[in-house]
Structures are given as structure tokens and as C-alpha cells.
Amino acid sequence: MIQRYKRPDKKDALSIIQSSKEEMEFTLSLEITEKSASTIVKNVYECFRKLGDALLVMKGIDSQDHITSIKELLKLNINTKRPLGNIENLRILRHNINYYGYRPGIEETNDVVDLAKTCFNPLFKEVENKISEK
Numbered sequence: 001m002i003q004r005y006k007r008p009d010k011k012d013a014l015s016i017i018q019s020s021k022e023e024m025e026f027t028l029s030l031e032i033t034e035k036s037a038s039t040i041v042k043n044v045y046e047c048f049r050k051l052g053d054a055l056l057v058m059k060g061i062d063s064q065d066h067i068t069s070i071k072e073l074l075k076l077n078i079n080t081k082r083p084l085g086n087i088e089n090l091r092i093l094r095h096n097i098n099y100y101g102y103r104p105g106i107e108e109t110n111d112v113v114d115l116a117k118t119c120f121n122p123l124f125k126e127v128e129n130k131i132s133e134k
Contacts, residue, residue, distance in 0.1 A: 008060040013131045016057060017124060020050035024120055028113060037109040038097050044116045045094040048073060048087050051127045058131050066091060078126050081118040090115065 027043040030036050052069030056062070063069060070091050074084050090112060096102035104112070 006060050006062050008058050010058065010131060013054040013057040014128075016050050016054040017127055017131065020047045020054070021124055023047050023050075024116060028116060032106055032109050032113065034103075034106065037104045037106065040109055041090070041104050041112050042094050042097060044112050044120075045090050047116070047120065048090065048123070051123055054127055054131060073123060073127075076123065076126050078122050080122050082115055084119065084123075086115050087119070 023043060024047040027040055027047065030040055032040060049066055049069045052071070052073040053063070055072045056069060061068075070087055073087060076084070078084075093102070093104065093108075093112070097104065
């Protein structure tokens with residue numbers, strides 16, 4: 001894990017989470033088809049990753065990998081209808097899509113969308129609160 005330390009930046013962190021929220025809203029508006037499945041899965045993952053990135057930015061950490069961002073999210077102690085550990089599974093799924101040409105099916109994509117619908121907003125609110133309190 002390569003990390004570079006820099007000055008914590010509240011404004012940048014808030015911008016990152018706002019971007020994440022807007023992209024998630026757009027992504028969830030897309031119709032799930034065989035052609036859109038990969039894009040939806042990758043976009044949902046990126047939105048979660050951005051939330052983790054925002055937490056790191058607030059700590060003054062510029063991480064060079066996705067694992068650190070996701071681990072930062074998984075440290076949060078919040079209740080969601082689905083386990084936050086599923087976001088790690090989503091990271092692996094996205095990796096397989098990007099680097100091995102994996103094509104997720106409709107059912108798998110529906111599961112990712114359900115994960116987004118049940119976990120994203122509680123995580124967003126918690127990240128926003130953590131950033132705002134600093």
C-alpha cells in the first residue's frame with residue numbers, strides 16, 4: 001500500500017462525496033440490460049470507492065490503490081440492511097470486469113444495485129458527518 005501524506009482538505013472531501021452521490025443517482029437510473037450491466041457495476045463500485053477516498057482526503061492521505069479506500073469505508077461502524085463487507089466483493093467483481101473481461105449477468109447486476117440502494121445512503125451520510133465535524 002503506497003500512501004502519500006498531504007494536508008487534510010475538507011472542501012475537496014466534500015466535493016468528492018457530492019460527485020459520488022450525483023454519479024450514484026445517475027447510475028441507479030439506468031436500465032439494467034446485458035449491455036449496461038458492466039457499466040452499472042463499475043459505476044456503483046466507483047461511487048463507494050469515492051466515499052472512502054473522501055475519508056482519506058480528510059485524514060491527509062493520498063492513497064494510490066483502491067483497497068485502502070474500501071478498507072476505510074469498512075471501518076465505519078454503521079448499521080445497514082446488508083453487510084458492508086459486500087463492498088469488498090464488489091471491488092473484486094469490478095476488478096474481474098476491468099482486467100479479465102468478465103461480463104456480469106442481470107441477476108448479479110440487480111444484486112449490486114440492491115447493495116447500492118441499501119448501503120450507499122447510510123454510508124454517504126456517515127462520511128458527510130465525519131467530514132463536517134472536522
